[in-house]
Amino acid sequence: MPEAEMTIAERIQAQLDTLTRAERQLAHSILENYPASGLGPLSALARDAQVSAPTVARMVQKLGFRNYPDFQAELREELKAKVKNPIAKHDTWAEGAPSGHVLNRFTEAVIDNIRLTLAQIEPATFDAACALIADTERPLFIVGGRVTHTIAEYLFLHLQVVRPRITHIQSTSNAWPHHLLDAKQGDVFVIFDMRRYENNTLKLAEMARAKGATIILITDQWRSPIHSVADICFSNRIVVPSAWDSMATTLLLVETMIAAVQDVNWGEARTRMEALEDIFDQTRLYRKFT
Template sequence: MQTPDLTIADRIQARLDTLTRAERQLADSILQNYPASGLGPISALAHDADVSTPTVARMVQKLGFKGYPEFQSDLREELKAKVQSPIAKHDTWATGVPSGHMLNRFTDAVIDNIRQSLAQIDTGDFDTACAQLADTTSRLHIVGGRITHTMAEYLFLHLQMIRPDVIHIQSTSNTWPHYLLDVKPGDTFVIFDVRRYESNTLKLAEMAHQRGAKIILFTDQWRSPVHRLAEISFSSRIVVPSAWDSATTTLLLVETAIAAVQDLIWDDTKDRMQTLEDMFDQTKLFRKFT
């Protein structure tokens, strides 16, 4: 079995330049319904991708596996990891707990997550996403889930100061039709969805996509089902020695995007922020020491 540091999706992305045309076609098919796509017989995977069985066997070996059974074994382990509850995650971590203080162990895990996540990110995709976020000709909608709503709120608060027409969609699905009512083709949805993926989030993404919206997804290394609808997906590694997943890498991407968007439209942003500061002064919201 392969090292757990890299998912099969990571391995595919890292080797795209070495794949033949047929193998790229196969890789795209695998990623469309990842990781469940490779759990059936090798002939079924070949049929779904419209390639030959030998093509599947060759690409599996290029990914570092001895054969299709070993490839499937890793996929099954990834599928288990996607649906783990906090209790199961803690039990898995505790059985192999390394020595050292929690501060060091946790920090080492987070740094490793950041390093591996950034190595997999396409800078062109990141620049395109930031340009979309900075495009004031269309509205921007931001939504998170049960846990990720905090990152959605953080991004919303900053982008609302940077540009107009930013909408924070609340996590309760019974209000979504009201938000979707005025969505126009070309609007952008930023969606946060990590493992134990929420069915309501996928439904919202489907409805927004049907109305012509572009989707930017922040997800984890196993990738939310929303990635099939997203124009751009950012997969962050989230595993740390805890019953809970880490949001550090995702937050790093979010804060970097905020800085990039601010720079792209700084002249307008500066005026907007000055107006906001004047309002703060009028309300005496912040204490002044001069």
């Protein structure tokens, strides 16, 4: 992936294996409170990471920046992108809109989002997440926000057929506290949180983590603050020529997860599917043409 298309967090993650011990220590310190960690003076970042100022300067250059001010300028641009509202996003695209029909421009953006997202996902991490989701010994909770509740419900609807002990939680503060009453060590929470990140969802994640739950976060390329308490984090590219962000890449990830979990639990999933089809037949939910 070209560096110009990567966030600083993605650049750091791509280079972790090539860093020295001190640089790796600095990298983890930056990522722990990203992007705010890099917005202060160079000396403060070095002190917080317990490394030298020259280590910070070398690291910044390894990431493709001439100096620390250039590094900070890019961080500020990322921070502005994280909090853009739909009107600001539309104006950004309108200013530099390329020629061609919106169908082509939008499709090209989605394809790029998919390509760049998949390049950042480690198959082993994906498999580990699916194994957690498929483990029927672990109660599973799926959480979405104001917009992402639709895709959270889509995941819930399919997994409800594949496995038992699953709950769909709305992140509104008058609904989710009840679901945390019985949350415990080993429970799995799949949480969706995209820009503009929601305070209710962050508080839910923090409280679930405090109870010992395992958290799988599905977020965007800038990463929700929830990443600091998540065990597994999937960052999806969401930018398209629109006032709204795109969920196409996120939906691809979710549908792939559904297929993987179904395969892991196929014996039980098939039995549940057959039972559900029998219920559909009895209730005449679907029309029969034979």
